[in-house]
Amino acid sequence: MNFKYGILRNIIVIVLLILIQKTFIKVFSVSALNISPDFVIIALVFIGAREGKITGSIYGFLTGLLADFLSGTFLGLSSLSYTIAAFLAGFFKSENEKFLTKYFFLVTVFACSFAGNFIYYWIYFQGTPITFPEVIIKYVLTTSAYTTIVSIIYVIFPRRKKIERSFLGEA
Amino acid sequence: MKRIGQLILNIKEYLILTVLIIFSLAFLFSNDNTQIRFLRAAAVGMFGTVQSGLSSIPNVFDLQQENKVLRETNIKLSNEVSNLKEAKLENIRLTKLLNFKETSGLGLVSANIVNKSLIQTRNTITLNVGENDSVFVNMSVITDAGLVGRIVSTSKNYSIAQILYNKDMRITVKSQRSRIDGIMTFDGVSSLSVINIQKNADVNVGDVFITSEYSNIYPSGVPVGIVVETGNLDNLFKKIIVMPLIDFASLENVFVVKYLPNKERYALEKTFQSGKK
Numbered sequence: 258m259n260f261k262y263g264i265l266r267n268i269i270v271i272v273l274l275i276l277i278q279k280t281f282i283k284v285f286s287v288s289a290l291n292i293s294p295d296f297v298i299i300a301l302v303f304i305g306a307r308e309g310k311i312t313g314s315i316y317g318f319l320t321g322l323l324a325d326f327l328s329g330t331f332l333g334l335s336s337l338s339y340t341i342a343a344f345l346a347g348f349f350k351s352e353n354e355k356f357l358t359k360y361f362f363l364v365t366v367f368a369c370s371f372a373g374n375f376i377y378y379w380i381y382f383q384g385t386p387i388t389f390p391e392v393i394i395k396y397v398l399t400t401s402a403y404t405t406i407v408s409i410i411y412v413i414f415p416r417r418k419k420i421e422r423s424f425l426g427e428a
Numbered sequence: 429m430k431r432i433g434q435l436i437l438n439i440k441e442y443l444i445l446t447v448l449i450i451f452s453l454a455f456l457f458s459n460d461n462t463q464i465r466f467l468r469a470a471a472v473g474m475f476g477t478v479q480s481g482l483s484s485i486p487n488v489f490d491l492q493q494e495n496k497v498l499r500e501t502n503i504k505l506s507n508e509v510s511n512l513k514e515a516k517l518e519n520i521r522l523t524k525l526l527n528f529k530e531t532s533g534l535g536l537v538s539a540n541i542v543n544k545s546l547i548q549t550r551n552t553i554t555l556n557v558g559e560n561d562s563v564f565v566n567m568s569v570i571t572d573a574g575l576v577g578r579i580v581s582t583s584k585n586y587s588i589a590q591i592l593y594n595k596d597m598r599i600t601v602k603s604q605r606s607r608i609d610g611i612m613t614f615d616g617v618s619s620l621s622v623i624n625i626q627k628n629a630d631v632n633v634g635d636v637f638i639t640s641e642y643s644n645i646y647p648s649g650v651p652v653g654i655v656v657e658t659g660n661l662d663n664l665f666k667k668i669i670v671m672p673l674i675d676f677a678s679l680e681n682v683f684v685v686k687y688l689p690n691k692e693r694y695a696l697e698k699t700f701q702s703g704k705k
Contacts, residue, residue: 311444317448321452332459333458336455344441383462384465
């Protein structure tokens with residue numbers, strides 16, 4: 258029952274984050290640098306690091322697919338990048354789950370976000386005049402860094418334990 | 429079997445990841461935008477490079493078979509090239525002859541040389557035309573380049589012609605430029621010479637000798653040879669060496685001129701010569 262409840266919670270949170278990502282992203286965007294944070298990937302990294310590679314990659318794939326359907330432009334691209342990012346997060350799974358609330362989590366978010374963004378933007382800018390170094394510096398690094406900065410909120414949030422429990426569907 | 433199951437369990441995470449990536453790529457490649465077209469092109473290019481690399485690995489059995497086929501093809505092609513070259517040369521030769529036949533104004537019978545001798549003192553050629561083709565003794569044999577000789581013997585379908593390199597051949601000729609008359613003969617060894625030309629006659633190297641109208645056998649004006657050497661034979665006459673205009677070694681096709689000596693003139697001159705003797 259708890260397991261099912263946890264899944265439902267995860268799905269609701271992810272769907273909400275996708276909606277925020279798709280609708281209110283302009284609020285958080287740095288238009289001068291043309292970058293915006295990826296809220297969804299933070300949740301996926303958390304799930305991957307909390308529950309392992311298999312669960313993380315399945316969540317990543319389905320989340321990406323949903324995001325692609327909602328954006329309606331590039332089916333398969335987000336699912337590929339989210340799958341890999343969440344799978345990589347599974348490597349950070351540890352018996353001691355406390356690290357999920359520590360600053361090391363930021364390193365995990367940056368690493369996984371970097372991998373996901375790298376795949377996403379590298380494919381996204383194929384056939385355009387933008388060079389590979391430009392893709393890395395202007396988009397992959399900046400977006401990953403911004404996403405990591407946003408994920409600080411989770412680490413420093415005073416009620417993080419409560420959020421953590423609600424996020425993972427724990428009783 | 430158990431080990432395989434264990435192995436699959438050990439790598440199940442990667443198997444699931446692979447399956448999900450494959451699904452993602454399948455969705456990705458179902459798009460038809462610029463990026464995917466570019467990726468498709470890159471994938472095809474990469475695949476082509478790998479294939480090209482693999483194709484350079486030789487297969488000994490295939491190579492043997494391929495070598496055999498190539499050798500056979502090579503022989504066939506060589507044969508074809510040879511035949512084509514032959515056909516081309518024949519075409520050029522026959523075209524020249526045809527043009528000559530059309531423009532010469534003489535009645536001509538075309539003939540192929542079926543046999544020839546060039547190393548004797550009395551050299552002849554055998555032609556594949558004879559009396560059935562209205563070819564008779566004393567008719568001249570020519571090509572577009574000049575005089576070849578005259579018919580000395582005929583059968584129904586073949587004839588034999590004396591060529592310039594024949595010791596019995598004596599042709600009344602004249603210089604085309606200075607109109608000096610002489611008689612061309614073969615020394616029996618290697619060279620043709622024009623005799624009976626006075627020491628002070630105007631004959632130079634490069635002059636062309638043609639058949640003279642004094643000849644009762646050959647039609648006049650047919651080129652015979654070109655002067656290659658002049659000198660003094662004795663106090664009275666010049667020594668003139670002539671090279672024929674015909675390359676007898678490569679000669680294959682000729683024309684027989686349907687021109688016979690005037691019988692009355694021939695008989696009169698013969699009678700007169702006999703009376704003098």
